[in-house]
Amino acid sequence: MEAFHICPVTNYYKRILLPVSYGLVFVLGLTLNGALLWCVCARTRRWSSTVIYMVNLAVADLLYVLALPPLVISNAMGGLWPFGDVICKGVRFLFFVNLHCSMMFLTCVSLHRFIGVCYPIAAVRIRTKKLALFASGSVWVLTTAEILPTLVFAHTGVINNMTVCFEMTNPKQFKVYFPYGLFLAIVGFLVPFLVVVTCYCSMMKVLYCRVAGSISNARTSHVRNKSLYTLLMCILVWSHRATASEEQTAE
Template sequence: MAAFDNNTYQTNASAYFCKFNEDFKYILLPVSYTLVFVIGLALNFTALYLIVFRTKRWKPSTIYMFNLTMCDTLYLFTLPFLIYYYADENDWPFSEPLCKIIRFLFYANLYGSILFLCCISLHRFVGICHPVRSLYWVSGRRARLVSVAVWACVLFCQAPVLYFSRTSRICYDTTSPELFDDFLVYSSVVSFLLFVVPFTVVMVCYGLMVQKLLEPSWGSEGGRGTLASQRSKQKSVKMIIIVLAAFMVCFLPFHLTRTLYYAFRHIRSVNSISCKLLEASSIAYKVTRPLASFNSCVDPILYFLSGQDVWRPHVVFVSLVQ
């Protein structure tokens, strides 16, 4: 996922006198990214095959899942460069444009995944809590339009990354020291719009969905009160729990530790803050980087390899919104 400045780190400039050793990342990041690359590529290629060749009817969930899988796959292709980079201890041998593209694709994947998971959550919410209205609200055409809007939003919001990303023997994860304050403002705004807001929507939707599914009367209308509908209900509840857990494991720790680290780094540049505190936040941030990348492996596992309909993804999607 992300690069950082130096083996022996100094905040923004040597004048701030904070040095700490981070040799652990030269083992942690190459190993974790190699695992994500191998496992993620296999799972996402399988997911793409199932969607493209084994799904007869592309429902809205299928459209969102296809876009989510493409988002993950594009990011996975950047990992070999980062694996080499970190294994070589932050010595960037490639061009600056390639550094910019890799950083851009990471953040595009991160926030594209969040937004498409939000779309899937909203789709399920409508299908479960408003089944009649969903016949009008939910359609393949609307899903395609929403997907285009998501890609446009992600590309627009992440375009500044192409400006901020710089190289100086290293490929900066953030930006060059003199631009860090501007990057901090940009990153904070994007994190709020593309993480805090979607995460809140997902939490509210899943909370209401669980409440609805646990109602004794749910599934009894229209001939749904069958053993099959009960199994569908149980599977839907389990999937909601798994998605929420994965969301909080992959995305929440990364954003929390990154926010703390950026804030402490900024405070250190304008005021006094303990180097130990800055070091602790930096270590926590780096440890959560692989978790954010791991969503590329979790997405296909969640939506294809859960339950009994593993080789029939269209059946899985139908059961999830019933």
């Protein structure tokens, strides 16, 4: 088997930084998303369209973090995969499905807020529970279909006498995988990213113009600034999540 040179920085990244990062994400994600789901299910009697999107986002995030423990163990062992081929495929599939679902639900939330802020009259007719349920179901079905090829590409292999779990494919299948990887980059990242940025930029413009056109005082300025900061944070969070997805796909 062909020998591979291991860069010290890459080795440090995989053995220490990735396990620590994934471990923190697992603990925080499991705790916070679990608490959110418990609060919503226990205390919310009437579910609005906003609650439906947020619950689906929390479920996707919760399932995403459940795929992290095997990856933490594998990276801490220097890339060794001791769990077998079936779990390799299952973990990769679960990881990418829920990561992409999270990004798509964030996109749905962005569109939901965009309609409410920029088209408040039409929002009464458009932002319904029925549409939210349909959109949520479509996200799960379409994203699952989009990531199904992972079950074919992801598999275990041997490098330097060590069993590893390939993220999406091995180097020999790169030409076969490339069109699919390009499809994921465009449909799973570029299009949602453009939608989110467009929505939040439009909302910031509308909020700024509305407050600027009204009587300016300390309270309205505070509300405007708070709203703008919130929108900027949403863009940064989505961008970070999408970048993480692209980094995992590229490994």
